[in-house]
Amino acid sequence: EVQLVESGGGLVKPGGSLRLSCAASGFTFSNAWMSWVRQAPGKGLEWVGRIKSRTDGGTTDYAAPVKGRFTISRDDSKNTLYLLLNSLKTEDTAVYYCTTMGIAAAVVYWGQGTLVTVSS
Amino acid sequence: DIQMTQSPSSLSASVGDRVTITCRATQSISIYLNWHQQKPGKAPKLLIYAASSLQSGVPSRFSGSGSGTDFTLTISSLQPEDFATYYCQQSYSTPFTFGPGTKVDIK
Numbered sequence: 001e002v003q004l005v006e007s008g009g010g011l012v013k014p015g016g017s018l019r020l021s022c023a024a025s026g027f028t029f030s031n032a033w034m035s036w037v038r039q040a041p042g043k044g045l046e047w048v049g050r051i052k053s054r055t056d057g058g059t060t061d062y063a064a065p066v067k068g069r070f071t072i073s074r075d076d077s078k079n080t081l082y083l084l085l086n087s088l089k090t091e092d093t094a095v096y097y098c099t100t101m102g103i104a105a106a107v108v109y110w111g112q113g114t115l116v117t118v119s120s
Numbered sequence: 121d122i123q124m125t126q127s128p129s130s131l132s133a134s135v136g137d138r139v140t141i142t143c144r145a146t147q148s149i150s151i152y153l154n155w156h157q158q159k160p161g162k163a164p165k166l167l168i169y170a171a172s173s174l175q176s177g178v179p180s181r182f183s184g185s186g187s188g189t190d191f192t193l194t195i196s197s198l199q200p201e202d203f204a205t206y207y208c209q210q211s212y213s214t215p216f217t218f219g220p221g222t223k224v225d226i227k
Binding site (some may be wrong): 012046050062097103104105106108112 | 152154164173175209216219220
């Protein structure tokens with residue numbers, strides 16, 4: 001059974017930083033493309049970014065609102081995905097979901113999410 | 121960036137009704153269109169990938185169709201557990217944008 005467990009969310013001041021983690025199990029993490037999706041309170045889903053598997057280059061892509069501030073990385077030895085959030089803004093307040101990607105780059109499995117609140 | 125629109129934004133329906141939700145992309149995305157269901161307070165769940173392929177474990181009353189710019193999600197006979205918000209998402213090119221969602225509630 002695929003499991004994705006996010007952690008690291010919390011309250012942070014504007015301009016601050018946070019690192020989210022996603023512990024993966026139930027599949028071969030090193031072969032998987034992974035992504036982060038966020039959802040602001042009461043709003044829709046917003047794609048944050050993606051990281052390819054190391055064998056596919058390990059490259060990353062980001063949505064424009066987070067490019068240059070957020071960094072996705074992975075540690076295949078720990079089956080863990082990371083999202084480093086820097087220079088946080090109030091509009092970054094959201095539940096952040098870790099996801100796997102599958103056929104046709106579809107988001108397949110979702111974690112339960114971790115809430116990041118940016119407020120002074 | 122490719123923008124996604126959905127219609128309607130919300131609908132009210134009864135158990136047993138046939139429900140159709142449409143999704144449109146601002147440029148051709150071939151069949152790189154996926155549908156997700158989200159219930160309040162829960163993580164989303166993939167229903168349909170590549171426009172018409174049913175994700176494992178998803179009931180067959182859900183179906184998807186379309187290609188290019190216009191897509192449809194159909195629920196053939198709405199069940200009580202189907203009341204939720206439905207999102208389309210394109211995975212043709214990054215950023216993999218989502219539609220704004222369609223909320224399906226009880227009439």
